[in-house]
Amino acid sequence: xxxxxxxxxxxxxxxxxxxxxxxxxxxxxxxxxxxxxxxxxxxxxxxxxxxxxxxxxxxxxxxxxxxxxxxxxxxxxxxxxxxxxxxxxxxxxxxxxxxxxxxxxxxxxxxxxxxxxxxxxxxxxxxxxxxxxxxxxxxxxxxxxxxxxxxxxxxxxxxxxxxxxxxxxxxxxxxxxxxxxxxxxxxxxxxxxxxxxxxxxxxxxxxxxxxxxxxxxxxxxxxxxxxxxxxxxxxxxxxxxxxxxxxxxxxxxxxxxxxxxxxxxxxxxxxxxxxxxxxxxxxxxxxxxxxxxxx
Amino acid sequence: xxxxxxxxxxxxxxxxxxxxxxxxxxxxxxxxxxxxxxxxxxxxxxxxxxxxxxxxxxxxxxxxxxxxxxxxxxxxxxxxxxxxxxxxxxxxxxxxxxxxxxxxxxxxxxxxxxxxxxxxxxxxxxxxxxxxxxxxxxxxxxxxxxxxxxxxxxxxxxxxxxxxxxxxxxxxxxxxxxxxxxxxxxxxxxxxxxxxxxxxxxxxxxxxxxxxxxxxxxxxxxxxxxxxxxxxxxxxxxxxxxxxxxxxxxxxxxxxxxxxxxxxxxxxxxxxxxxxxxxxxxxxxxxxxxxxxxx
Numbered sequence: 121x122x123x124x125x126x127x128x129x130x131x132x133x134x135x136x137x138x139x140x141x142x143x144x145x146x147x148x149x150x151x152x153x154x155x156x157x158x159x160x161x162x163x164x165x166x167x168x169x170x171x172x173x174x175x176x177x178x179x180x181x182x183x184x185x186x187x188x189x190x191x192x193x194x195x196x197x198x199x200x201x202x203x204x205x206x207x208x209x210x211x212x213x214x215x216x217x218x219x220x221x222x223x224x225x226x227x228x229x230x231x232x233x234x235x236x237x238x239x240x241x242x243x244x245x246x247x248x249x250x251x252x253x254x255x256x257x258x259x260x261x262x263x264x265x266x267x268x269x270x271x272x273x274x275x276x277x278x279x280x281x282x283x284x285x286x287x288x289x290x291x292x293x294x295x296x297x298x299x300x301x302x303x304x305x306x307x308x309x310x311x312x313x314x315x316x317x318x319x320x321x322x323x324x325x326x327x328x329x330x331x332x333x334x335x336x337x338x339x340x341x342x343x344x345x346x347x348x349x350x351x352x353x354x355x356x357x358x359x360x361x362x363x364x365x366x367x368x369x370x371x372x373x374x375x376x377x378x379x380x381x382x383x384x385x386x387x388x389x390x391x392x393x394x395x396x397x398x399x400x401x402x403x404x405x406x407x408x409x410x411x412x413x414x415x
Numbered sequence: 416x417x418x419x420x421x422x423x424x425x426x427x428x429x430x431x432x433x434x435x436x437x438x439x440x441x442x443x444x445x446x447x448x449x450x451x452x453x454x455x456x457x458x459x460x461x462x463x464x465x466x467x468x469x470x471x472x473x474x475x476x477x478x479x480x481x482x483x484x485x486x487x488x489x490x491x492x493x494x495x496x497x498x499x500x501x502x503x504x505x506x507x508x509x510x511x512x513x514x515x516x517x518x519x520x521x522x523x524x525x526x527x528x529x530x531x532x533x534x535x536x537x538x539x540x541x542x543x544x545x546x547x548x549x550x551x552x553x554x555x556x557x558x559x560x561x562x563x564x565x566x567x568x569x570x571x572x573x574x575x576x577x578x579x580x581x582x583x584x585x586x587x588x589x590x591x592x593x594x595x596x597x598x599x600x601x602x603x604x605x606x607x608x609x610x611x612x613x614x615x616x617x618x619x620x621x622x623x624x625x626x627x628x629x630x631x632x633x634x635x636x637x638x639x640x641x642x643x644x645x646x647x648x649x650x651x652x653x654x655x656x657x658x659x660x661x662x663x664x665x666x667x668x669x670x671x672x673x674x675x676x677x678x679x680x681x682x683x684x685x686x687x688x689x690x691x692x693x694x695x696x697x698x699x700x701x702x703x704x705x706x707x708x709x710x
Contacts, residue, residue: 249544
């Protein structure tokens with residue numbers, strides 16, 4: 121029996137519609153709409169696409185959005201000054217600085233300049249730390265999107281074995297914490313990575329396998345326990361002459377073969393990706409409602 | 416062949432002697448000695464002992480120490496005011512507020528009132544978050560002590576399988592992160608806890624087993640892979656009529672039986688415990704030298 125397709129695109133649409141409905145309610149009560157700002161430096165193709173999709177998602181949710189553009193040669197001081205203004209601006213509920221930034225700018229300094237109360241990307245160390253301790257926090261969008269997929273698809277997680285592949289700061293590490301916490305998925309969690317011996321064996325122990333390595337097709341059918349749930353976070357651009365733009369997105373999972381073994385699986389594209397932007401919207405709504413930080 | 420005894424007491428003495436030598440060097444160069452302050456509220460027996468041992472460790476390291484006592488009925492406002500003064504006091508390099516606090520005081524508010532640059536316990540969310548991301552941070556003493564034990568005993572960790580038992584904020588969770596990080600132990604890490612199915616099987620997969628459940632004797636010999644390294648974080652007070660004080664400290668590990676199977680093991684007491692206070696001293700020295708935060 122082929123696996124259930126976990127349709128992130130459809131779920132993201134549904135959640136955005138739920139958010140739009142709530143925004144509609146808020147504005148009908150006299151509140152202003154949530155307002156997300158995005159800073160985009162330079163003209164990287166990937167970043168342009170991500171930011172455009174974020175602006176479109178704001179429109180779908182009934183949010184206001186502001187796009188602030190800088191050329192590649194913007195100084196760190198200019199950028200920090202603008203961030204300071206956004207921190208002070210009461211009409212902005214949350215904002216993001218699209219990464220990566222040009223090399224002459226210290227990314228960590230930029231991340232730490234964002235007021236944690238407006239840090240809807242959840243990258244500020246104080247949000248990372250609060251999440252780790254189990255306090256209310258903005259949680260970065262990809263791991264939050266995966267947890268939401270699991271919950272909305274009623275996938276049992278409590279006491280289940282979860283294997284997270286990868287240990288990046290924005291996916292692997294926070295994913296480990298969310299899957300581990302009692303207030304999160306309450307699973308037994310293993311994290312495997314480039315240094316892991318017997319990686320296939322570790323993966324085969326998983327009831328829930330979350331692949332975030334960025335290595336196209338790494339997860340083959342023999343690495344998946346029959347009946348496991350497989351979440352594919354990989355989105356590597358692979359050259360493809362048959363496509364108009366010259367590439368296709370490839371996940372970390374050999375989808376065709378693994379979907380014969382798994383009980384449920386996310387596709388790439390259309391799985392985790394759409395959920396990520398949707399969670400940014402959810403965080404922005406939470407910022408507007410002051411759900412995380414009360415003052 | 417019985418296991419190597421990992422002697423935390425001896426190693427802690429050695430590290431304290433190294434710290435004392437460095438302090439001696441610093442003061443001979445005209446710098447003042449590092450200065451740790453501790454706030455103790457009430458007269459809980461355990462807290463009294465911990466704080467006394469911290470003051471003694473300061474003396475062994477050549478640090479100045481200040482003990483600030485409050486009765487159980489101190490208000491939260493008084494405590495926060497005192498913390499604010501310590502934050503401002505340039506003669507204090509680091510300070511701790513001994514936990515637990517009386518119920519009428521919000522512990523999290525107290526923890527977050529401490530200037531992260533003086534937070535030598537590493538409990539402030541910003542230190543927790545910085546550690547998670549791999550930035551310089553004060554790391555809480557017990558997990559840092561365990562990592563130091565492993566390193567000083569030349570126990571290989573890179574690519575090894577580590578199983579952490581327990582997911583508390585002060586031991587289990589930060590331990591998972593330290594064992595996982597490339598800059599840390601670079602191990603494959605599994606975290607098991609009260610909800611875990613097949614806990615014995617998970618534990619048997621460990622090259623390094625770190626038990627922090629607080630359940631006396633929970634880890635039996637059949638749960639340990641022959642040749643594994645076993646670190647026992649448990650220090651539960653078990654009634655013992657044969658002792659003058661009426662109790663003995665019991666670890667999470669059945670020491671007698673497991674030491675026949677493991678290649679190396681920490682005793683309780685004399686293993687992780689002494690390292691914890693020693694790491695608090697190391698953090699205080701780092702605070703005095705402004706090694707973590709430069710300004």
